[in-house]
Amino acid sequence: DNTMDKGELTIKGGTFTASGTATAITTMENGQKSTGTITISGGSFTGDIEIKNSGSEAANSNITISKEANVTGNVTIAA
Numbered sequence: 001d002n003t004m005d006k007g008e009l010t011i012k013g014g015t016f017t018a019s020g021t022a023t024a025i026t027t028m029e030n031g032q033k034s035t036g037t038i039t040i041s042g043g044s045f046t047g048d049i050e051i052k053n054s055g056s057e058a059a060n061s062n063i064t065i066s067k068e069a070n071v072t073g074n075v076t077i078a079a
Helices: none
Strands: 008-011 015-017 022-027 037-040 044-046 049-054 062-065 070-072 075-078
Touching: none
Parallel strands: 008 037, 015 044, 022 049, 037 062, 044 070, 049 075
Antiparallel strands: none
């Protein structure tokens, strides 16, 4: 339910290397009151990051990547 499954992904550090496109998916099932949030505030990412939204209101997902995160690749958002 919405109390337990808030749909939050927070990355504050670490090293991530993708051999292809690293994909993060945010979804919203029918009846949920909020969409997912992705916050990346640190870490080193090698490879492309693709955010895919699905669900009727998922395009309203909150995605934040701060300047402290080192991304070597492209960040794209796809519906």
